[in-house]
Amino acid sequence: MNAYVKHQVDPVVRSNLDFRLHEVPRFWFDNDPFRTRMFDALSLTFPVGERYFIQSVRALRDKITDPDLQQRVTDFIRQEAQHGIAHDKMNEEMLHQGMPVDQFVKFMGAHFEHILKHRSKQYNIAMTAAAEHLTALMAETFYSKQETLAEVHPFVRALFAWHSIEEMEHRDVAFDVMKEVGEVPENLRKFALAFVTLQMFGFTFYRANVMLK
Template sequence: MARAHRRKQHKEPIVVRENLDFGLDGDDIPRYWLANNPYKTRMFDAVQATFPDGERYFIKAVRAFRDRITDPALQAEVTDFIRQEGQHGMVHTRYNERLKRQGIAIEAFTKHTRQIEETRMRRYSPEYNLALTASLEHFTAMMADLFFAEKSMLAGADERVRAMFAWHAIEEMEHKAVAFDVMKQVAKVGYFKRCAAMTHATFSFTLYTLISPWFMLRMDGYSPREALAIYTQHMPWALGKVLGRLLPMIARYYRPGFHPNDIPTVHNYMDWVESYQRGANPIAAGEAMYGAAA
């Protein structure tokens, strides 16, 4: 008799870390904190601008099924997931306040995100909203791997901002399977709805990521011609090094039988965790993770 194949699981404990201080209120953080590069900086800034309202959407989508969870372990994971996402929302709200001080009309970005999430909650079923949440959670977990596995992706970044993204990345990896497990075990979402939600999420997220930096660059004072030149220069990086590497990671989600814990945690995860355990210093932990990148 053939021996049953046992799939290896990559699951980290979900740890709630509260009241982390990244020094984001300091006006000495460069406007273009990522290697003095306007496009790369504003791409990160535009994506993270969606996080406070996005995290609230994720929490609502999972909470809709909380009363139906009978597994105590999954119930505990949902509680920790909600607490982690709540902390992410608070920190990124403070970061958005920094962008507002720079003259970025951040309310336009947050209002756009909020309107999309409210429309989804009103228009789609609770099951489909949960499927979208599970898809976007896979997106963020894979982005964490994309940007922190190699030094080149965040080389030259201000250590405080890089530390904020490192902490967020760590926790996305820790709770990467929670929404998925609720979707599969409790909401009973099938394969085709799961794939439809991922296609929807991929299209909307990619479109936003490519378009939104344009508006921030214009708010920075670049003329349309100057902004177009910046875009032209950086499209090989955005389409090749970012989306070109991210989309194959996303494609794993379409495999029948897929589970988020099938994917190994980024190799320098423990460097962050061990550094933080030593001194509860998120900036030092971020630098430890960056220093251990390939």
């Protein structure tokens, strides 16, 4: 399921960062409404999604005996918490522009709360590992091909650069937790990757369409 990369460096927690998002223009991606709203729609998911990832990993933490993996989980949680804080600020800017941010966040929050309550720990860690795999692939694409975000406002590009670096740093943490203590069947892992891929792109296009209207 996972384009697995051997863990090489410990995640570094970078905190209290100010990206000055209040100075960013409405259409910050080369003054292009479509590209701006596509990335806005993706960013919308991050604060609630990151908190879901934290809870999914934390639910299995008491089963981890490897001290190195325990430390990486600690750093993963701290990194994801900082991502949520930063993208909350980006969501606030969208809210000031009249975007239906609260509507989207409320729906996503209810969805994650439901599956945490009604689905197994195995299901949730599989979904988290799949989502982390996809976000790391996107992060790697954005910065191995620098032209992808070349026309983005520098403050927003800095936000995505920081987020992408940390996604690549902890890309294997949820996967390792799933592999080492998750007891997740192979079929569930495959289903999770397919399902999360469809959800991520489907809901991103849907939210972008709503915001553009």
